[in-house]
Amino acid sequence: CVVIGDFWRVVCVVIEGISSVHLVQQHYQHEFLPVLKDRYKVIPISGDAGEERFFFANFVKENDVVICTAQILQNALIHQSEEKHVEMTDFTLLIIDECHHTHKNGVYNKLMEEYLIKKLRGERNLPQILGLTASPGTGRATSMEKAVEHIMQVCANLDTWRIMSHNEQSNGPAAVTKQPEKQYDLVSERAQDPFGDELKMLMLRIHEFLGDPDFPFSEFGTQTYEQKIVEMEKEGEKKRTCALHLRKYNDALFIHDTVRMIDAFRHLDRFYSEEKITRPLTDESERFLLWMYDEHQNVGDLANDARYENPKLSKLEDILRDLFQSSSDSRGIIFTRTRQSTHDLHDWIQGNAGLQAIGIKTAPLTGAGQSNQTKPMTQNEQLEVIERFRKGHLNLLLSTSVAEEGMDIPQCNIVVRYGLMTNETSMIQARGRARHEESRYSFLAQTGSKEMRREITNETLEGLMKQAIKRVQNMPEREYLQQVSVARVKNQRKDDLKGLFNPDDVILHCKGCNTAVARGSDIRVVENSQYVNVNANFKVYYKVSATSIVFEKKMDGWSPGRSVRCHCGQNWGFEMIYKNATLPIVSIKNFAIQTPESRVSGKKWKSVPFAVEDFNYSQYCQENLLDLSDDDD
Template sequence: MMADLGLRSYQEEVVERALQGENIIIWLPTGGGKTRAAVYVAKRHLETTPQAKVVVLVNKVQLVDQHYTKEFKPYLGRDYTLMAVSGESEEKDFFGPVVKKSDVVICTAQILYNALINMEEAKHVELSDITLLIIDECHDTHKDSVYNKVMAFYVERKLKREQPLPQILGLTASPGSGGAKILEKAVDHVLEICANLDSAIVSTKIYVSELKQNVPRPVKTFDIVEKRLEDPFGDHLKCMMEMIHEYMNVPPDVTLRECGTQEYEADVVILEQRGVREGNRLLAQCALHLREYNDALLINDTLRMMDAYRSLEEFYKFITATDGTDFFLVGLFQENQVELQKQARDSRYENPKMGKLESTLLQRFGPSVNSKGILFSKTRKSIHCLNDWVLHNKALQEAGIKPAILTGAGNGGTYMTQNKQADTIRNFRDNTVNLLISTSVAEEGLDIPECNLVVRYGLLTNEIAQQQASGRARARDSQYSVVAEKGGKEVKRELINESLEELTKKAIAKVQEMSVREFRTKETLQSRWRSEAWKEFC
């Protein structure tokens, strides 16, 4: 029967304990087929469990339809009633009856959580109504995440032995180290995730070689550039910021850190809030403008000088002077505008990272080369700038690069609708687009075709995000590139993440080596502590 779903041997291995009714976290790398394995467990559960009810939780709205259409419906739709419910579905308002009438419900975790706390008959659901709860990307079951809020109900009821509870099946590519730097603490983190999900963690032991063969890891390269020796444009911005510092008369109890850093941005945000709170418009407005200058410096460090200049130009386009503070701030920009624009156009001082990014892309793309790539960057603003750069770069256009932007779904001009997301991924699949320029939204979950190039550009993330991004480069002989400045934060973070990835593997191995008694003792202690921590909440 496993052949119906085409499971590989390593997938058969990791579902074995779940088929016996145990609570299990399946740990397989991105592209390893975790969801397909979960579909098989759901199928067997429905076949063998009286009055079976399967609920699949996801942490992104777009994954509801994706899991329904691509995974669960094709294999279960003939024999069972399936329903996909998200915040955009009318069914969310009648979630109680939907669960009662369906065999399988795929929904966002927020939908289920709302149903657990809502006592209206049409909307309420009890955990005892569910016999199998599948939690996708279950490494998010920590702190105040909605997954953890759902599991808080579960743990509380289990400890009180109040009612029947569903079997739990978690899916993850990495539980992470939880910020731990030593093995003992990383083991504690993995145990905490296990306790939060009341589950043991399983991975393939017998079929590791088959897994590696079917989910090959990309070749990793550090494409490093030297720091630019001169930066007249950036220096000019810093001089203007110093003039604003003097004008605003920074309070003596305030220390502003280095301009052009995230730390400085945090400082001026606090300063702006203080100005608003104290009714000090001079302080608030100067801090607001300083944040824009700092943003321009950050853009200048990652993108083109002209992108940084345009961000300031766009900001001042909508500023109307109403008092002396405004006249000073607007006047300062206008007095320096021509010189800033001239400096931004001086190619001698252009950001060397852009040149390195260009050469990295050209190594994989060409007129007669069929490549697919994802370029990850931090902000929506940066990916829009990078998309514009690719479209107007002669060498990249001659190489046949066809870019498209991919951002998270939401409201507002910088977000994408779910339909637009789906269209972009469809275009990527059929080669109308061959380079996705994306925020972190493409790191996990979305059904994106395998790539032979993944580039991380101007990113500082944890080891989970790094592994998920790397997992997108699943084509044979693929490359995972980090384009960064020599000795910069990105390189340091990447190396730390590599160490944390290895630490996580060792921690999982330690947990798996524990005797059943030792594991259950440690897990129960974690659960009891967690239950106390959530008692007020529940």
């Protein structure tokens, strides 16, 4: 914990990541409050903190230490109203936890950009910056030179004076942390796979329908094939329709490779049940695809044949039996790739009499964002699951990456990375959740698989990262400052390219039917977070649900309305009721982006190749003849 002297301004601890709300509470309850409560006022403020986040500035004035999510601080820095606005100079010390996230368009980087602008202007009384991380990573580097360049970029983004590590502070807690014992738990490929073969045969029939009968059978069920589906979605209507179905078959093969065959079958069957309800059957391709699936109902029978079940599950059962039979106090986390697989693994363990007999009590732990496959966990549900795990009411979490960073459960003595292929930072972070002195870290995958090869590569990259950190630490001061300057110039050039195309020259096409429905110039960003279409004519392209959607937490300044779908059935987003305006929030992942040069797909609005203007409420009301009388601003 940071030792604090008698300061006259506030210390702010900021958290970023998909589990940031939990980490705010953890830092508050288990790290800062026990040490500081007798001398200082400490307060946690997170996305579910109710009215506290709406009056952030007042709480900053009234407390000595504020622990909050990075987004709340960022919102307060740019907000205009007095009760919500703060200045960077209101703080003495800014502690950035998991500071390896300070890159690209992340909120940490936005905070630091604001800080650096003020510093270069010569403003005084700016806070000291303290960044904390166990794994700055290598930025996908394959050489020492590139790894050093990545470390220097993080240093430049954080305005770092020096990197300190536990090697230099040998009496610190990190110096005596014992690493968990690592083991590779590898399984052989299925000797026979009639269920998987049947799915691939159906995929091949779709390619035959498209006039592509010689497509390589071996590519089905791979990331490479998924990329080819993305390219196929950009072509004619027939291919786009088939691409949607091929994606679902490919997803089913991923599930089949991860959990039970029946889980993969249920995923596919749910999709076709929904298609029959939501999609019009006037399209020839749609009729063929539905007919073909209905003609092959033997897929369900194959999914129930236990002779061909997933060997990874047998190996996982062995690991859990060994651990929980030897100690009733064991506690563990299984990390898996998708939200759906956390629920599928939970169902499998619940239905396994042997694992239930040895007292395994599980719960999924997933992110709070929206998902097409599973219901997202609310932040309160996340906190409840973690607290039950901390107290021992649960002894096994089934988690996505939401629990990789920061979660500190001293009793946790087993971490299983189940068929994951990630970078070295995720490996290090997940391994760090095994906090008990006698801990085990298991990597479970198929022998010779790309996941196994990646894990071995990650070990090499971890060594490269440590060497790169040492090289940066040993740099002469003059060379270090020169490298920081070079990294900043490079960052500025990247920023200059963000608005590559004129927004009016960019067309957004529905991914479901390829209809051109909007221009980039129709899009606005509301309060730096929600992207909406302000063109009044946009409404002719979509339909809305009969009822409004419901969020558990109260949103700051707006509320959700009805869900929004294209007339073809493609989900687009939902309505935002902002003051007197009802605006359609659109998710860019549901659209293809046609630029003057090419057609591309977007995952996040922050990375689109055109500039998005801020939403002007007064202007919108004037243009749409809305009443401004209820506006508080």
